[in-house]
Structures are given as structure tokens and as C-alpha cells.
Amino acid sequence: MEELKALGLYRHTRMVSGPQGPRVLLDGKPVLLLCSNNYLGLADHPRVRQAAADAALRWGVGAGASRLVSGTMTLHRRLEERLAAFKGQEAALLFGSGYLANLGVIGALARAGDVVFSDELNHASIIDGCRLSRAEVFVYDHCDVEHLEWGIRQAQGRGALIVTDSVFSMDGDVAPLGSIVELAQRHGIRMLVDEAHGTGSIGPGGRGAVAEAGLEDEVDVIMGTLGKALGSYGAFIACDRRMAHYLVNAARTFVYSTAPAPPAVAGALAALELLAERPRRVGKLIRNAAVLRAELAREGFDLRGSRTQIVPLVLGGAELASAVCEEALRRGVFAQAIRPPTVPERGSRLRLAAMASHTETELVGAARVLGQAARAAGFDPRMTPASAGSGLLATSSRFDSRARLAPATEDRPARPPAPATEDPPATVFDFEAAERVAEAA
Numbered sequence: 412m413e414e415l416k417a418l419g420l421y422r423h424t425r426m427v428s429g430p431q432g433p434r435v436l437l438d439g440k441p442v443l444l445l446c447s448n449n450y451l452g453l454a455d456h457p458r459v460r461q462a463a464a465d466a467a468l469r470w471g472v473g474a475g476a477s478r479l480v481s482g483t484m485t486l487h488r489r490l491e492e493r494l495a496a497f498k499g500q501e502a503a504l505l506f507g508s509g510y511l512a513n514l515g516v517i518g519a520l521a522r523a524g525d526v527v528f529s530d531e532l533n534h535a536s537i538i539d540g541c542r543l544s545r546a547e548v549f550v551y552d553h554c555d556v557e558h559l560e561w562g563i564r565q566a567q568g569r570g571a572l573i574v575t576d577s578v579f580s581m582d583g584d585v586a587p588l589g590s591i592v593e594l595a596q597r598h599g600i601r602m603l604v605d606e607a608h609g610t611g612s613i614g615p616g617g618r619g620a621v622a623e624a625g626l627e628d629e630v631d632v633i634m635g636t637l638g639k640a641l642g643s644y645g646a647f648i649a650c651d652r653r654m655a656h657y658l659v660n661a662a663r664t665f666v667y668s669t670a671p672a673p674p675a676v677a678g679a680l681a682a683l684e685l686l687a688e689r690p691r692r693v694g695k696l697i698r699n700a701a702v703l704r705a706e707l708a709r710e711g712f713d714l715r716g717s718r719t720q721i722v723p724l725v726l727g728g729a730e731l732a733s734a735v736c737e738e739a740l741r742r743g744v745f746a747q748a749i750r751p752p753t754v755p756e757r758g759s760r761l762r763l764a765a766m767a768s769h770t771e772t773e774l775v776g777a778a779r780v781l782g783q784a785a786r787a788a789g790f791d792p793r794m795t796p797a798s799a800g801s802g803l804l805a806t807s808s809r810f811d812s813r814a815r816l817a818p819a820t821e822d823r824p825a826r827p828p829a830p831a832t833e834d835p836p837a838t839v840f841d842f843e844a845a846e847r848v849a850e851a852a
């Protein structure tokens with residue numbers, strides 16, 4: 412722990428009072444929440460809360476056991492049918508969380524002797540799923556289809572699975588799904604797409620990036636979470652019936668883990684209903700995200716190809732990212748600093764997340780505050796060094812497969828801290844002004 416502290420990598424949780432709304436009390440202080448995955452504002456929606464409460468009264472709080480032991484509750488089946496229809500698939504299967512879903516699916520579709528091809532910026536749950544599967548892992552450069560194809564050729568027919576986030580969780584860019592599908596089909600390799608951050612936020616009616624690209628019939632397994640845009644907790648995979656039956660038998664995190672709790676399942680059902688009734692909510696999220704990106708670009712930040720609600724402010728050093736986070740907090744904006752091993756070495760950042768429940772005024776104000784916070788911490792967004800945050804790409808020998816077999820971001824050594832400054836905040840986020848403008852609108 413002392414070492415982590417010395418390296419600026421020590422983590423602690425902050426105390427939030429109340430639900431994950433656009434504003435929260437953080438450690439007792441009112442702040443604008445700009446880092447929650449409650450993208451559509453459904454986690455605190457009255458109908459979602461009510462549905463969860465009703466389900467607790469009717470079906471109880473816990474599911475009792477794994478479904479293979481104590482049975483599928485009617486509520487599980489209902490949500491799976493809705494999710495399958497939502498994703499344009501024959502079947503869906505619930506998991507306890509997205510982390511568990513990725514572990515279970517990858518372990519079921521790849522084993523020792525196989526090769527899994529994984530984007531270098533895939534989520535930690537994919538990295539861990541690959542490790543547990545005991546397959547060899549070829550980590551291809553971020554979104555680099557040419558590198559992926561080279562890796563497939565090196566694997567000489569041992570390729571079992573290509574896995575990619577659709578919307579990358581720390582960068583907000585979108586995988587080139589069409590090209591990856593084309594490769595997967597040409598080489599007869601299965602494909603798993605993690606739509607944790609695409610579900611509810613992009614594509615027609617929030618159906619995700621696979622639907623946006625018209626690839627519902629081409630991808631073998633789509634993973635989506637219930638804990639982000641859908642405002643609840645848990646996850647699902649959507650696929651054809653045969654694959655779902657196989658995963659019931661082979662995905663260890665399905666077989667050996669208690670089924671999702673009725674209130675969480677009912678909450679997600681209500682969220683899906685709300686999404687179907689008012690798809691405009693997704694449009695609002697998309698507009699808000701565009702406002703946030705445009706305003707941050709005006710401040711001079713390089714947004715690294717984000718085209719979604721996830722917007723990275725890549726700062727480089729872990730200490731610097733923590734300092735900017737604290738400066739922003741002092742001005743009333745909460746955007747958590749994300750440091751290695753979650754992101755690559757030299758890629759520490761504030762990872763911002765717009766929500767449909769933010770007002771445009773709040774987002775414009777937040778962008779100003781973040782520019783000030785960066786400058787107060789000694790970082791001028793207009794002077795971003797070209798290499799900040801791209802350590803992986805800069806140092807990798809692109810086509811050296813041995814260099815690529817280790818999972819990318821999770822085992823990287825830590826780096827020395829960068830200096831922080833103690834300047835008092837120049838301005839503080841004006842909640843009341845934002846509120847007045849929102850009310851007038």
C-alpha cells in the first residue's frame with residue numbers, strides 16, 4: 412500500500428449520498444456527477460425504483476441459488492425474452508454481472524490450445540476471461556484490423572474467438588465491427604462483442620453498436636450489462652438458441668453462481684420498457700455527449716477519437732490525473748481519475764461520462780471547470796504531448812506475436828509521480844445558475 416501511495420496509484424472509494432443523479436453529495440459536498448454509467452438516468456427513475464420495490468415484495472429479494480439448482484424464476488425468463496428481442500437475437504441469458512458474463516462466455520468458447528484474439532484496450536473482465544480460459548491470447552493493437560489479420564494467420568487455424576468491446580470503456584471510441592466480422596467469417600472464428608457501454612447509448616433505440624452496424628445476424632455472442640444505461644445490476648448475453656443452451660451447460664459463472672436478484676431483474680425490465688416507450692432519451696444522451704465533447708475540444712483537450720458519451724481527458728501521469736480530479740472537485744465537478752493498471756502506463760486520465768439527465772448548461776459549465784482544473788494542476792490541454800497515453804502503441808513492436816501474448820493493460824509497471832500544484836480554485840461550478848437556466852428552458 413505504501414508503494415502504491417508513493418506511485419500515486421493508491422485507490423479509495425468516496426462516499427455518495429443519494430442516488431446516481433446528475434448531482435450528488437460527495438463526501439458531504441454538492442458536486443456535478445460526471446463519471447457515472449447511469450447514462451440514461453434510469454437508475455433513479457421513479458418507475459424503475461417502483462418496479463424493483465414491487466418485485467421485492469412479490470418475488471423476494473434473492474434468487475436463492477443458481478438456476479440449474481433452484482430453477483429459473485418467471486421474471487428471469489421474461490427479461491431474457493425482452494432482451495433477446497431488443498438485441499434482435501433468438502435468445503438471451505442472464506448473468507450476475509458483466510464481469511461474470513465475460514468470464515463465463517470466454518471460458519466456454521476457448522480452451523488450452525486455442526487462440527483468443529483480443530483488442531489491447533478491452534475491459535479487464537475480458538482479460539481475466541482470457542486468462543481463465545487457458546487459451547493463448549493474441550492482443551492486437553487497438554482497433555487495428557490489419558494487425559488482427561496478421562495474428563490470425565500466425566495462429567494457423569487455432570483461432571477460437573475474437574473478442575472486442577464495442578464502445579471502449581475508457582476511450583469512448585467504437586470498434587470497427589464490420590471489418591472484424593468480415594475477418595471472423597473469412598477465417599471461421601467466433602466473435603464476442605462486449606456492449607457494456609453500447610447498450611442503451613448508441614444504435615437504433617439504444618440497441619447498441621452491433622445493431623448500428625447492421626450486424627445482428629453476424630456476431631455470435633453479444634454481451635450487454637444491466638448496470639449501466641439500463642440502471643440496474645447484472646448482465647446478459649444475446650445469441651442464437653443453440654449457443655444459449657451451450658452456455659447454460661458450459662459457462663461456469665452461469666452454472667456456479669446465484670441467479671440475478673428479482674428486484675434487479677424487475678428494475679431492468681422497467682428500464683427496457685421505458686427505453687421502448689421513449690427512445691428520445693437515447694437521443695438526449697447523444698446530444699449531451701456531443702455538447703460535452705465540443706466544449707472540451709474548445710478548451711483544447713484532445714478527446715482521442717471518442718464519439719460517444721464516454722469522453723477521456725488523457726493527462727499522462729497518475730499523480731497529475733489525481734491532481735486534476737481534486738482541482739475539479741474543489742470547483743464542484745466530480746470526474747474520477749483513472750490510472751494504471753485500468754489504463755495503459757502514461758495514459759492516466761479523467762474518464763468523463765455524459766448522462767441524458769444532465770442539462771446542456773451543466774455540461775458547458777463542467778467543460779470550463781475541467782479546463783481550469785487542468786491548468787491549475789499544471790497541464791495545459793493545448794500543449795498535450797503527442798505521446799501521452801499511447802505508451803502501448805508507441806512501444807509495441809507491432810507484428811511481434813510473442814510481445815502480444817500477455818494481456819495488455821493489467822500488468823504494466825507503475826511509473827514515478829508527476830508534481831501537483833496547490834493553487835486555490837479560480838471559479839466554482841455554479842449549481843444555482845445552471846438550475847435557473849434549466850428551469851427557464
Ligand SMILES: Cc1ncc(COP(=O)(O)O)c(C=O)c1O
Binds near residue numbers: 508534605646
Ligand atoms: C467493457 C466492459 N465490460 C464489462 C464490464 C463489467 O460489467 P459489470 O460492471 O456488470 O460487471 C464493464 C464494467 O465497467 C465494462 O466496462
